[in-house]
Amino acid sequence: MAGGIGSRFWPMSTPERPKQFLDVLGTGRSLIQMTFDRLLHVSSAKNIYIVTNKMYRDLVLEQLPELTPDQILLEPERKNTAPCIAYAAAKIHALNPNANLIISPSDHLIKSVENFASTIQAAIGSAKDGRIATIGIQPTRPDTGYGYIEFEKSATLSPNDVVTVNQFREKPDLETAKTFVRAGNFYWNSGIFVWKSQTILDSLKAFQPALFELFCADLSAYNTPDEQAKVDHSFHTCEDISIDFAVMEYATNIDVVLSNFDWSDLGTWGSLETHLSKDENNNAVIGERAFLFNVKNCLVNVPDDKTVVIDGLEDYIIIQSDDKLMILHKDNEQALKAYSAEVNAALKEPAIR
Secondary structure, three states: OOOOOOHHHOOOOOOOOOHHHOOOOOOOOOHHHHHHHHHOOOOOHHHOOEEEEHHHHHHHHHHOOOOOHHHEEEEOOOOOHHHHHHHHHHHHHHHOOOOEEEEOOOOOEOOOHHHHHHHHHHHHHHHOOOOEEEEEEOOOOOOOOOOEEEEOOOOOOOOOOEEEEEEEEOOOOHHHHHHHHHHOOEEEEEEEEEEEHHHHHHHHHHHOHHHHHHHOOOOOOOOOOOHHHHHHHHHHHOOOOOHHHHHHOOOOOEEEEEOOOOOEOOOOHHHHHOOOOOOOOOOEEEOOOEEEEOOEOOEEEOOOOOOEEEEOOEOEEEEEOOOOEEEEEHHHHHHHHHHHHHHHHHOOOOOOO
């Protein structure tokens, strides 16, 4: 899934080139390229499909030349994850009714590729039995920005164990999050799912019949010249709804696989900082020509061809894109979306939603 905007990574992430297409770690690979590389450990390139907004078609093909245009599924508008998944599941089911589907966001950071692959294999084992498998992440802190998955408490839990989900819990307040972490039987909801194509089609039919009718009831147009017209109509007509609210809230055949790989959804600049190496003053710096003097606890990301001198700052996020510079105190990061909207309005640029 690669159709989002990544508004909290402004000013680098823009509607024209959002977060998933950026090299935010300074590794030479964008997030979508890193996701593609990771999925090659569990699938061949010919079986990887990208669902993205129409405006990013050429960008996907530029960054992933291993794919053919037929592997790029184009959304005419953003309607959240349930329509996106319904489209992909219907198209792939028309090709192979026995397919196992791995649903992965394109902008997550997972460095332990071998551990990721073993967790996915455990999830495929669950999905073969008609179950819905979701990947759970062991929480490292009482984070209020993630949903949680509650499962039956056990004295012995091992990586890649498959356990039955009791319920999904929405993003909690801080005290509730602390309770979840202490309990030990709550994992973060990664948003990575594994299921058979037939399983998700049956779930959509049961819980979202209108969505099923639009995308899945008649598969004859998929993989033909009529596909895009069908998809355009379905997206224009369908409800804007996430897969969590559309299916996961109602389904009772859900397992969670207890992962043992490092993970971040890179939702904010602050979440990125934890994955970067630091200098002796706890600064994380991307940019070959960034010079820091009397600077502490800062995140700096500037282009390699720009010479930047920074003096006397502490606890700031300093980001330079092609034509924008942001100097933001870390305490104000939650206000970034509002700030960027005000800037874009003043500059008469498209709002980031």
